[in-house]
Amino acid sequence: MSKKKKIGLHELYSKDPIEADKQLWGRTTDPVTRRGFLQKGALTALGLALGSNMVFAEHFPAGMIPAGLAHTGQPFSLPGKRAGLTVLNDKPINAETPPHLLDDALTPNDLFFVRNNGIPPESIDVSQWTLTIEGESAAKTKSYTLAELKSKFENVTYNLTLECGGNGRKEFNPPAKGNQWSTGAVGCAAWTGVRLKDVLKDVGVKPNAIYVAYYGQDTHLSGKAGKVVISRGVPIAKAMEDESLIAWAMNGQNIPVLNGYPLRLVFGGFPASCSGKWLSKIVVRDQVHDGPKMTGQSYRVPCKPVAPGTKVPDDEMCIIEKMPVKSLITFPKTGASIKLAQKLPIRGKAWTSAAKVAKVEYSIDFGSTWQPCTLQGAQNRFSWQAFSASITFPQTGYYEVWARATDAEGAAQPMLLPGWNPRGYLNNACHRIAIKVS
Ligand SMILES: Nc1nc2c(c(=O)[nH]1)N[C@H]1C(S)=C(S)[C@@H](COP(=O)(O)O)O[C@H]1N2
Numbered sequence: 001m002s003k004k005k006k007i008g009l010h011e012l013y014s015k016d017p018i019e020a021d022k023q024l025w026g027r028t029t030d031p032v033t034r035r036g037f038l039q040k041g042a043l044t045a046l047g048l049a050l051g052s053n054m055v056f057a058e059h060f061p062a063g064m065i066p067a068g069l070a071h072t073g074q075p076f077s078l079p080g081k082r083a084g085l086t087v088l089n090d091k092p093i094n095a096e097t098p099p100h101l102l103d104d105a106l107t108p109n110d111l112f113f114v115r116n117n118g119i120p121p122e123s124i125d126v127s128q129w130t131l132t133i134e135g136e137s138a139a140k141t142k143s144y145t146l147a148e149l150k151s152k153f154e155n156v157t158y159n160l161t162l163e164c165g166g167n168g169r170k171e172f173n174p175p176a177k178g179n180q181w182s183t184g185a186v187g188c189a190a191w192t193g194v195r196l197k198d199v200l201k202d203v204g205v206k207p208n209a210i211y212v213a214y215y216g217q218d219t220h221l222s223g224k225a226g227k228v229v230i231s232r233g234v235p236i237a238k239a240m241e242d243e244s245l246i247a248w249a250m251n252g253q254n255i256p257v258l259n260g261y262p263l264r265l266v267f268g269g270f271p272a273s274c275s276g277k278w279l280s281k282i283v284v285r286d287q288v289h290d291g292p293k294m295t296g297q298s299y300r301v302p303c304k305p306v307a308p309g310t311k312v313p314d315d316e317m318c319i320i321e322k323m324p325v326k327s328l329i330t331f332p333k334t335g336a337s338i339k340l341a342q343k344l345p346i347r348g349k350a351w352t353s354a355a356k357v358a359k360v361e362y363s364i365d366f367g368s369t370w371q372p373c374t375l376q377g378a379q380n381r382f383s384w385q386a387f388s389a390s391i392t393f394p395q396t397g398y399y400e401v402w403a404r405a406t407d408a409e410g411a412a413q414p415m416l417l418p419g420w421n422p423r424g425y426l427n428n429a430c431h432r433i434a435i436k437v438s
């Protein structure tokens with residue numbers, strides 16, 4: 001690559017995207033790269049690459065890359081985690097779960113994704129662990145040991161889905177900085193603990209309380225003692241919901257160290273960044289919390305939609321609260337082959353911050369027509385819901401199966417990346433798997 005002009009990414013792309021790609025990657029986009037622009041004329045070549053004809057090719061949207069060409073992660077092992085997770089970063093540790101490993105009703109602890117911003121605490125003495133509640137809108141400051149939390153308040157279990165706000169960031173164009181999450185920064189577990197609201201009531205909450213935020217015991221990447229890694233929170237109304245938990249168990253076992261052992265917050269329906277791990281302090285605030293990663297561009301999206309590549313000033317960015325409806329096909333694994341005479345069983349999970357997912361549909365013709373899936377109910381709000389279907393294909397060739405969930409508020413998943421935003425949050429586009437029928 002020759003001399004690059006000193007010019008920001010957003011400016012580069014807003015001028016001329018083709019020129020921008022040349023400057024950034026030393027070439028123009030080609031038809032089979034993920035960020036490429038697929039021309040209809042390239043479909044024959046793609047057929048060759050896929051080893052199969054693309055049935056319904058006329059419906060294949062320009063700008064997408066066939067799911068059959070998507071890259072797969074490499075196996076790697078992490079403490080308390082099964083090989084097979086895709087490790088995106090090892091300092092801090094960030095690892096996602098491939099879709100076919102999310103097929104269990106509840107995500108096993110050793111398959112649950114990890115999103116760390118700092119370094120987890122190294123030696124944890126559970127008998128010495130305390131949780132302190134304080135803040136300008138707390139009636140007093142009060143601390144609890146784990147034993148006190150467990151014995152003083154009602155113990156409850158809810159199935160709650162956690163999804164990182166940046167899940168799906170990989171698809172943003174122009175690219176967004178940060179972990180390039182594909183689809184796997186999500187999981188649903190049975191979380192056991194006490195209700196946050198019961199503990200807050202025991203301490204006393206002043207009428208002027210508007211936000212509840214956390215501090216955890218992880219260490220900043222710089223290694224500086226006392227430097228806060230991340231401190232986020234939720235509006236008081238969210239904190240007071242029945243399903244908002246201070247949890248010590250995940251699927252009936254201790255929470256894995258990488259997921260916040262021995263204590264964490266769990267808020268379903270909100271970005272998982274609100275669910276503080278290694279929880280040691282909760283603050284009740286009389287203002288919107290202003291801890292690290294609450295302000296500036298972090299976990300925020302433009303208050304009004306912007307063109308891709310736009311630089312948005314901090315005061316025009318709004319905090320992400322509810323997560324959008326989404327689904328994943330968890331069986332079969334993308335790339336599966338089947339005989340024409342066979343029916344293809346598919347299974348998946350769908351979730352929303354609304355009361356429930358109302359329906360899930362699938363398409364085998366790139367979204368031209370949709371068929372209903374069988375959808376199971378949920379044990380409680382913010383749990384994911386299982387869906388399934390049995391698919392017959394009209395002829396041999398290459399297909400994509402797409403799934404689309406619609407929630408109780410009528411919100412459905414878009415087929416393409418929804419509104420571009422600078423940090424690459426909230427991508428709830430339909431999941432697609434490739435199927436070869438012979
Ligand atoms: N103390 C602490 N809590 C944290 C984080 C962190 O780095 N430190 N990461 C947050 C983010 S951004 C996400 S997406 C979730 C991830 O939870 P998991 O690692 O259990 O999947 O934890 C949140 N809680």
Ligand SMILES: [Mo]
Pocket residue numbers: 115163164165166272273
């Ligand atoms: Mo996150």
